[in-house]
Amino acid sequence: MINKLEMVLNDRITAFSELGNFLSQFKSSGYEKVNNISYTDEFFDGMVEKINSTKHHNGWFTKENIVFAISQWSQALTINNLGQWLSPYSIPEGTPKTVGIIMAGNIPLVGFHDFLCVLISGHRVLVRQSSNDDQLLPYIASYLMAIEPRFNDLISFTKEKFTNFDAIIATGSNNTARYFEHYFGKKPHIIRKNRNSVAILTGNETKEELTALGEDIFRYFGLGCRSVSKLMVPENYDFNLFFTALYPYNDIINGAKYANNYDYNKAVYLMSNFKLLENGFIILKEDSSYGSPIATLFYEKYTSKEELQQKLEANKENLQCIVSNNFSKESIDFGTTQYPSLSDYADNKDVIEFLTTIN
Template identity: 75%
Template sequence: MLLNDRITAFSELGNFLSQFKNTGYEKIKNIKNNEDFFDGMIQKIESAKHHNGWFTEENIVFSLSQWSKALTKNNLEQWLSSYTLDKLEPKTIGVIMAGNIPLVGFHDFISVLISGHNVLVKQSSNDNYLLPYLASYLISIEPKFKNKISFTTEKFSDFDAIIATGSNNTARYFEHYFGGKPNIIRKNRNSVAVLTGNESKKQLAALGEDIFRYYGLGCRSVSKLMVPKGYNFDLFFKSIYAHNDIINGAKYANNYDYNKAVYLMSSFKLLENGFLMLKEDTSYGSPIATLFYETYNTKEEVIQKFENDKEAIQCIVSDDFSDESIDFGTTQHPSLSDYADNIDVIEFLTKID
């Protein structure tokens, strides 16, 4: 299968996914094999929603919509233009996926197949409805993928390299078990926003999307703020108020109540607005319904902190804080070349002996 064939197949998948939007599902003519898959996709969305209480229909469809925008022929060609893939010898790449947000391992899945390798997937039980169905659609478009895609619930026994995503604890297991093979092993990471006090209400409202999308469960979700000493949170709270209906989700509300009770019993000082708590803390990974914050005196102080803690940070959100920072409201809109942990997966896949 040529690279152009793989690109065409994934762009057709992108077309298929474009039918599923938060504004409604719309069956579009001329989508390949749509009669066989459209209704089934709706059923898979429903199944994923009922299986995992964190996977609301809104968040599932948001993920599908983002992938539909990414998987255009132009985006795929631009992404892969700097790599040499046509002469790559196919290997079997094991991919162990997390299950914290819908289709969280999809980028690894795409990367392995688009590079010409075979993928052996072990999914999290929290997110195992959507990807197999999308794989079936992909195979219907390009039957040569059939022998290149496998799913397993067992331990891997026949593979050439591994891409594994999990917690800091599971990473130790991955390193022990897979250390003898070429590997990418990802640990816990979180995203942080740097505020100066000069942000507009619009910017802070966009930051709300970075905080609340997927209930804050993604590594690209902002879980901590860096604010100047004496920062007034009034405008921040007013700007994110549009997200107040998040408290209507039972699982989120239960976490809010539980964590608030723990903090109060421990006499921690809190700022809260009925659906989000702010707690001063040096850590990056805040519990659900909580946002940590830390104060600073100078920009240089923050730069040094981030350098020291770079292994814990996925994204830095700000209004032009540094060359590495991204705009408010963009954390959940990564491009195909925005690699998790800044590890170039395609480059890794081209160098497996």
């Protein structure tokens, strides 16, 4: 029998939906305080301050991208969305396990999905954040604990080495993954490595589709695993329409950090006598790798659909998203990589299923 002081799944869904309501006040079009949202008076101004401090703390985290991330979570955290997401699972109620999360810091709130998964499944979360993204989540957690005080005993942040935990979710590079495997391999774990996303072009795309692809390329300056870092194009592909379609994103070069990367990479490539295509704010380089540097987009040519399918299948462990106009059943539409649903798991590893098996 569950103690009445313990939360059941519906309690947790309600709390996160309240958080979604609170976050909905912070939109790209502006901030608007809604007085009938719980604890708005106590937390609204502080959230504005946290957005500003996050922007100053990390030069890659522009206000536009921070608020975009917040807005995406506000739209995801509804009772309907949460209920539909969790309906296929059997989530047991009982004594919570402690799940450590080592978060990346490449884009704003990149670790929030893991944080949500652990708590919504009834476990205790122990978070170690990247110093690049350590401003927003603790404040959001404090709001969550104000809404639902029973979360107070289930949420902890630390800068120390994990010592007392039952399972681990760690996100990092291919190099740090080896370190994680060494230290955490004996416990139940999800350990993530580098992943990138690709777009498949055929030459039949409309200008509108290619402009939408620009969102997949430029959002978060291309720093996310869902950001398209490479194009797969047919032989003799004409890039003229592609460059024309990307022009609405030309303001990105006005950011000093992005511009510095653009200038540096262009200089390195030219000194190395690489053949380049560029338009003043993005460099295209033919390359077989998947992870391109900032302000650079790799491309690779293919001769047939069958050949390309084989190549993508062989490299699926390196890929997060495949974007195309119905190239395959696994691909998603242009312009949608940065709008994942709650069931879109990093590395395609089902975190909720993993969390229900901890014993």
